[in-house]
Amino acid sequence: MATTTKRSIPLLKHLLRQTQTQTRPVTYMPRPGDGSPRTVTLIPGDGIGPLVTGAVEQVLDALHAPIIFEKFDVHGDMKTIPSEVLDSIKRNKVCLKGGLNTPMGGGVSSLNVQLRKELDLYASLVNCFNLPGLPTRHENVDIVVIRENTEGEYAGLEHEVVPGVVESLKVITKFCSERIAKYAFEYAYLNNRKTVTAVHKANIMKLADGLFLESCREIASKYPSIKYNEIIVDNCCMQLVSKPEQFDVMVTPNLYGNLVANTAAGIAGGTGVMPGGNVGADHAVFEQGASAGNVGKQKIVDRKTANPVALLLSSAMMLRHLQFPSFADRLENSVKRVILEGKYRTKDLGGTSTTQEVVDAVISNLD
Amino acid sequence: MALRIAKRLMRNRTTNEFIRNPTLGLYSSSDRTYCSSGLIPVTLFPGDGIGPEIAESVKQVFTAAEVPIEWEEHFVGTEVDPRTQSFVTWESLESVRRNKVGLKGPMATPIGKGHRSLNLTLRKELNLYANVRPCYSLPGYKTRYDDVNLVTIRENTEGEYSGLEHQVVRGVVESLKIITRQASLRVAEYAFYYAKAHGRDRVSAIHKANIMQKTDGLFLKCCREVAEKYPEIKYEEVVIDNCCMMLVKNPALFDVLVMPNLYGDIISDLCAGLIGGLGLTPSLNIGEGGIALAEAVHGSAPDIAGKNLANPTALLLSAVSMLHHLNLNEKGDKIQEAVLKTIAEGKYRTGDLGGSSTTTEFTKAIIDHL
Numbered sequence: 236m237a238t239t240t241k242r243s244i245p246l247l248k249h250l251l252r253q254t255q256t257q258t259r260p261v262t263y264m265p266r267p268g269d270g271s272p273r274t275v276t277l278i279p280g281d282g283i284g285p286l287v288t289g290a291v292e293q294v295l296d297a298l299h300a301p302i303i304f305e306k307f308d309v310h311g312d313m314k315t316i317p318s319e320v321l322d323s324i325k326r327n328k329v330c331l332k333g334g335l336n337t338p339m340g341g342g343v344s345s346l347n348v349q350l351r352k353e354l355d356l357y358a359s360l361v362n363c364f365n366l367p368g369l370p371t372r373h374e375n376v377d378i379v380v381i382r383e384n385t386e387g388e389y390a391g392l393e394h395e396v397v398p399g400v401v402e403s404l405k406v407i408t409k410f411c412s413e414r415i416a417k418y419a420f421e422y423a424y425l426n427n428r429k430t431v432t433a434v435h436k437a438n439i440m441k442l443a444d445g446l447f448l449e450s451c452r453e454i455a456s457k458y459p460s461i462k463y464n465e466i467i468v469d470n471c472c473m474q475l476v477s478k479p480e481q482f483d484v485m486v487t488p489n490l491y492g493n494l495v496a497n498t499a500a501g502i503a504g505g506t507g508v509m510p511g512g513n514v515g516a517d518h519a520v521f522e523q524g525a526s527a528g529n530v531g532k533q534k535i536v537d538r539k540t541a542n543p544v545a546l547l548l549s550s551a552m553m554l555r556h557l558q559f560p561s562f563a564d565r566l567e568n569s570v571k572r573v574i575l576e577g578k579y580r581t582k583d584l585g586g587t588s589t590t591q592e593v594v595d596a597v598i599s600n601l602d
Numbered sequence: 603m604a605l606r607i608a609k610r611l612m613r614n615r616t617t618n619e620f621i622r623n624p625t626l627g628l629y630s631s632s633d634r635t636y637c638s639s640g641l642i643p644v645t646l647f648p649g650d651g652i653g654p655e656i657a658e659s660v661k662q663v664f665t666a667a668e669v670p671i672e673w674e675e676h677f678v679g680t681e682v683d684p685r686t687q688s689f690v691t692w693e694s695l696e697s698v699r700r701n702k703v704g705l706k707g708p709m710a711t712p713i714g715k716g717h718r719s720l721n722l723t724l725r726k727e728l729n730l731y732a733n734v735r736p737c738y739s740l741p742g743y744k745t746r747y748d749d750v751n752l753v754t755i756r757e758n759t760e761g762e763y764s765g766l767e768h769q770v771v772r773g774v775v776e777s778l779k780i781i782t783r784q785a786s787l788r789v790a791e792y793a794f795y796y797a798k799a800h801g802r803d804r805v806s807a808i809h810k811a812n813i814m815q816k817t818d819g820l821f822l823k824c825c826r827e828v829a830e831k832y833p834e835i836k837y838e839e840v841v842i843d844n845c846c847m848m849l850v851k852n853p854a855l856f857d858v859l860v861m862p863n864l865y866g867d868i869i870s871d872l873c874a875g876l877i878g879g880l881g882l883t884p885s886l887n888i889g890e891g892g893i894a895l896a897e898a899v900h901g902s903a904p905d906i907a908g909k910n911l912a913n914p915t916a917l918l919l920s921a922v923s924m925l926h927h928l929n930l931n932e933k934g935d936k937i938q939e940a941v942l943k944t945i946a947e948g949k950y951r952t953g954d955l956g957g958s959s960t961t962t963e964f965t966k967a968i969i970d971h972l
Contacts (some may be wrong), residue, residue, distance in 0.1 A: 337812040345813055372746040388762075388779070399783035403817040405762070411775035415738040437865075442767040443777040469868050473875030476850055477745070490810075494868055495845040501850035506843075529844060 263560050270301055273557050276323045276330040277304040281311050282530025283541035284333020287523075290543035290552045290594045297598040300554065300562045303313040304331075309346065311336035311530075316350055324354060331553055332529040333546070341506070344391055349436030351384045354518045357411060357416045359384045361496040361524040362510035363503040367582060368575035374479040376503040380494025381422060383415040384513055389489045390482065407488065418514075419451075419486035420458045423517040426538035429461040430483040434471050434491050447488055472498055479503075500525035507583045508574075510549040512556075518557055521549040535582075539589045542581040544570060547597065569600040638684050641672040642928065645697045648675065649707030651902025652912035657707050657915035659965040663940075666931035666969040669925065669933045674701065679719065688723040695727050698895065703928060705921055706897040710904070727759060730887040730895060731785065732792045733866065736923060737873040740882060742946030743955055747876045749854040754873055755796065756866025757789040758887065763863045766870045781817040781862060786824035792888055793825075793860035794832045800926075803909060804836040804857040805829070810846050816921050849876070876897070880901050881954050884919035886927065906953075910960040913952040915941060918968070920966065940971035 251443070277292075279285040293304055294412035305327065308318045324330045337345040350356075359382045365371060392404040416433075423431050433451040448465060455463035468491045474481065475498050487495055500509040511524030523545040535541050547570050554563035573579055579596040580586025588596075612768040648657035655852050657675075664671060676694040709720045720912045724730065733756045737947040739748050790807075797805050807825040811818035822839055827839035840848075848855050848867070853876055861869060874883040881899040887895045896918040906912055918941050925934030943952060950967040951957025959967075 249690060348813060364659050389813050391813070393814065395816060399820075401779075401781050401816045403779040405777040405779060405815055405870075406776045407777070436867075439763050439765070440767060440777050442769060442775045446773075446775050469871035472846075472868050472872040473879070476747075476875040477617035477879070486693075491868075493810075493843055494846050494865075497846040498850055499874065505851060506847055523841065525847070527825075 238389070245248055245403050255349055260331065262442045265558070268465075269558060272301040273329070274303045274305055274327045275553070275557075276320065276327050277306045277333075277400040278309050278320065278332035279306065279331065280309065280530065281336040281420055282331030284332060284335075284530060286536065286539060286541045286590050287543045287546040288331065288333045290590055293594050294547060294566065294601075295550065296544070297601060298331050298562055300559060302554075302557075309475050311334065311346055312338055313346065316346055316353065321353060324518060325519070325539065327554060328518050329557060331546075331550060332520060333524050334523060336530040348389055348391070348521065349511055354515055355385065356513035356515040356518060356520055356521070357383065357385050358415055359496075359511065359513045360422070360493065361509055363438070363496075363499040363509050363524070365503055366508060366571065366574045368571075368577055369503050369504050369508070371502065375477050376501045378427075378479065378482045378503070379422070379428070379484045380492060380496040380499055381415065381419045381486045382496060383411060383488050385489075386411050387489030397462075401471045404445060405490075407446050409446060409450055412447045412488075413454065414458070415450045416486060419484060420454050420461060423461050423484045424458060432482060432485045433463070433465045434468050434470075434485055434487040435465060436468050438467060442493070444488070452574050455519060463581055470497070471495060475502060477497060482527075496525040500557060505542075505583050507546065507581065508544045508548070510552050512549055512552055518552070520555040522546070523549065531563075539591065542583050543572065543593055545591050565601055566587060566597075568602070569597050572600045573597050611863075619879075622752055639698075642703070643672050643674055643701045644924075645701050645704040645706065646675045647674045647678065647694070647706040647709070648676070649709045649898075649902060651708060651710060651907040653707030653709070653902060653906045655908070655910065655912050655961050656917045657705075660705070660917050662853070662965050663833035663918060663937060663968055663972075664921070667933055667937055667940075669930065669937075669971050683861050686723055686727065686965065689719055694725075696796065698728060698893065698911065700889070702893050702894040703913075703924060704893075705917070705924060707833060708898055708900055708902040709903040719750060725887070727886075728889045728893055728895065729891075730758075730889040730893070731757065732760050732872070732888040734792075734884055734886045734888065734923070735870045735873065735899075737877050737883060738878050741844070741942060742948055743882070744876055745878050747853055750873070750876050752853065752856045752873060753796065753800075753858045754861045754866065754870040754872055755789065755793045755858065757860075757862050758866075759862030760785050761791070763867075773865060775796050779814075779817060779864075779888070781820050781921050783820060783881065786821045786862075789827065790825045790828040793840045793858060794828050794835060797835050797858045800831060802835070802858050804838065805824060806845075806856060806859050807837070807839045808842050808859055808861040808869060809839060810842050810865075812841065827862065828924075835836050841901055844962060846872070849873065872890050880916070881913050882915050884916060884923050885922065886923045893925060896920035896927075910962060912961050914953050914961060914965065915945070936972060937968075940968045943971045944968050 279288045305323050335346045361380045362379045386406050388405045389404045390404055395401050419431055435444040435448055437448055479502055509524035514522040519529045526549045532539055550564040550565045573596045579588040579593045581588055609631050616923045672698055683691045705967045723768045736753045737750055737752045760780050762779045764778055764780045793805055795886055795909055807822055809818040811822055861924055874880050885897050898920055922934045922938045944967045950959040950964050952964055
């Protein structure tokens with residue numbers, strides 16, 4: 236009895252693999268010269284950043300993907316992003332980065348936000364979905380949160396009026412609201428999504444969020460096949476924890492987007508697994524989906540148990556962005572298989588593996 | 603389940619000696635006017651829609667439990683009172699100021715101009731600066747989260763909801779977020795007092811000070827100052843991204859949360875969603891001078907008004923938190939236990955909890971459990 240089960244396990248594995256890649260992938264016809272290596276800027280970052288970007292480098296190496304990384308050392312406590320890094324990104328157009336830690340209340344503005352503003356990466360995208368094999372409290376989650384990245388509450392315009400009274404300005408402009416709404420509807424159209432929901436608090440902030448909603452409504456009228464609705468942010472969070480399956484694509488201003496993205500990532504499995512990126516008209520920066528400023532605790536860095544899944548899935552998004560779709564598919568399938576098997580999981584997913592073990596499992600599962 | 607209720611009761615019982623401390627008479631209403639009959643006068647606003655039915659339910663339960671309270675009912679008027687610029691009359695406000703305690707049902711703000719929203723009127727006139735929402739999983743009502751036991755304390759007067767917006771040029775709007783030392787200190791003081799009075803051992807301040815350095819930085823500074831005065835209570839600071847994620851993954855990690863206005867709004871509604879929605883969440887507003895206004899935060903549900911189908915749980919639990927504020931702890935615990943037991947049993951449940959009982963049946967079941 237024991238020997239038959241022993242023999243049947245690898246057979247089951249083989250069958251599982253077969254059924255997952257049964258359909259022949261649709262062939263993509265490249266232009267001549269598309270296979271030449273592309274240079275991508277790589278910023279390892281702070282905390283767990285170097286660990287997880289190292290993981291991505293290893294996996295892309297094993298895939299023989301035509302990517303050359305230009306590494307730059309940037310840390311969260313620097314005053315500004317060094318100009319050589321910005322030049323490199325402007326040259327390469329694509330960047331992959333780990334988190335940059337902002338020291339709390341230290342008078343240093345967040346480098347994550349600075350990078351987004353310098354390169355005008357106005358849309359931040361986080362895709363939150365249930366990974367098969369990862370137990371969560373909510374099923375059927377497949378939410379894409381598109382968040383305005385340059386203005387809103389993160390304009391950074393604060394001042395002390397008199398000692399003890401501080402003001403912070405939240406700026407909303409029609410220009411930025413329009414372009415993020417356009418991006419959201421375009422995304423929904425290109426990816427066959429049915430509904431776009433605008434998240435706001437216009438009952439209290441009538442002018443500011445009212446302007447945002449106006450822009451969204453205008454763009455919605457140009458896409459009649461996509462359903463559009465609006466929801467107030469506190470009701471939205473309540474619905475996210477009770478009935479997340481009703482949401483599809485969500486478009487939000489800056490601060491609410493942060494909260495909604497983190498909540499959605501949490502219900503779908505955690506910020507350690509959700510891919511995401513920031514995109515602008517000319518450049519794209521891929522990073523861990525939600526909570527990019529979270530670089531983990533020192534304990535995780537010391538024990539090397541950071542979760543590389545988020546950055547691996549983000550690099551799959553990057554590969555597609557660079558027009559290497561089959562590499563992206565192989566990477567994603569391998570990661571999904573590792574999660575489904577459940578043997579190699581880091582602590583935040585309930586397992587005990589180290590980053591390196593997960594990476595090795597992903598590499599061995601590549602086909 | 604019973605263990606959890608017992609634990610909560612033990613916690614509340616051990617803090618009675620502390621509450622008699624005279625320096626904190628700011629919050630305990632021990633220096634109130636008692637009626638000649640020895641009953642405590644409490645203002646009651648039944649509200650609109652299902653308000654009168656659930657207020658009736660609360661009155662019945664309180665009479666059956668022999669709570670020494672005398673209700674002073676006030677109704678929202680149908681015309682604008684010029685002294686308050688809204689439908690709430692001056693007499694109602696004076697009544698709350700005199701009694702220092704109130705209970706409010708759901709009020710629907712009529713759409714129109716020329717008057718302030720009812721909630722805004724109450725908040726501004728009574729200077730209600732802290733909104734306290736204890737969120738705990740109701741045993742017997744299954745949601746995806748079974749181990750929620752936290753309290754959200756939200757600053758209610760300033761922050762992003764100051765309402766100061768203007769259009770700079772066409773297509774560019776600015777909205778001001780204001781944080782003052784005075785308001786932050788006030789709400790932090792109340793949060794730590796509440797934690798101590800109810801036997802909670804941790805207070806977490808929620809912020810986004812890595813981005814909004816001066817505003818949330820000031821809030822955090824005030825919280826730290828107050829934390830030093832309460833060395834036995836653990837204090838931590840959590841960035842709001844992490845807080846949201848941890849709340850949906852493992853809400854048992856949090857105890858008392860103190861936050862500025864906007865984050866508080868979102869997080870307290872998120873926590874309400876974790877335990878089953880606004881129809882089950884109690885809420886208490888604290889004002890200057892020890893004023894406490896308990897309220898039900900759900901809507902007035904005009905579609906089921908008058909049909910005896912409403913769920914009085916939210917208003918009952920809010921009234922219980924009001925009793926705790928008045929130091930009538932054993933009565934409060936008795937009623938809370940009765941409500942929780944009734945819901946846990948599952949025999950009498952109103953429509954929104956998945957049952958088919960009427961309001962009166964539910965109320966009777968609670969009275970039987972007292």
